[in-house]
Amino acid sequence: MQLLAVPMASSGGGGITLLLPLILIVGMIWFMSRSQKKQRQRQAETVASLSPGTKVITTSGLVGIVEETDDDYVTLEISEGVLVQVVKAAVGRVIPEEDAAVDEAESVDEAATTDADEEAEKVDVPDAGKAGDKADGKVQDTPKLPPTHTEN
Template identity: 80%
Template sequence: MASSGGGSGFTLLLPLILIVGMIWFMSRSQRKQRQRQADTVASLQPGTKVITTSGLVGIVEETDDEYVTLEISEGVLVQVVKAAVGRVVPDDDAAADEAVEEPADESVVEASAKDPVDVPDAGKDKADGKVQDAPKLPPTHTEN
């Protein structure tokens, strides 16, 4: 049997081109991400608030070639590898966090503690005397 060879070469080549294109695109985005991480680590200075890749929040105390010393609590210093610094927390977020932690007026806190919060169906019994049922899990076996 004779097969037509006009479109078969392109049909076989198209998936290969798509795979190579996807690999190139993914490596390009990873390269950009590594560059952003390197720029972040290079710009670390004492007093900068950072979050590590493991979720540890601290303020940079000092840096050297390989390590960053973070103060995670008053008087508690931790030394981490520079590559573990995930991101820098902007100063405006840090100021907002401090405002939430320390209220300006104690009467505001007392007044808000006295106000009841209306939550629908919270702890109220239904008409049949039962509390709202918890969601049911799917069966782990079939019943015959």
């Protein structure tokens, strides 16, 4: 028996089929770099627009009010009388003024309801841990810990 080598038929578009994936990869890289450039530009605009009195959130989640800005640093007041200095690049976003006003109003409402709830919850309860309440005179408030080792 004799085997004959028959050449495979070519589709004719070999150059385009090799070039198409390369074009797609270059296009994806270009779109990703473009979106990252826009994001960096928005961050730069946010940092440039910082002024005292602006409420911001840092990239680590710290919320504060800008007290002063420097070339590289921003001083934030995170609580009354507590100042923290952070790098300008750590400022994630600025909280709009209307959101800040709503947050302050909610915190005042919560404080008022919390005080009223605390006053309503104050109830005179007789001492539950008296020594005479238990049969053997011992109060067991703390649970026993499991053994730390086993004996063979």
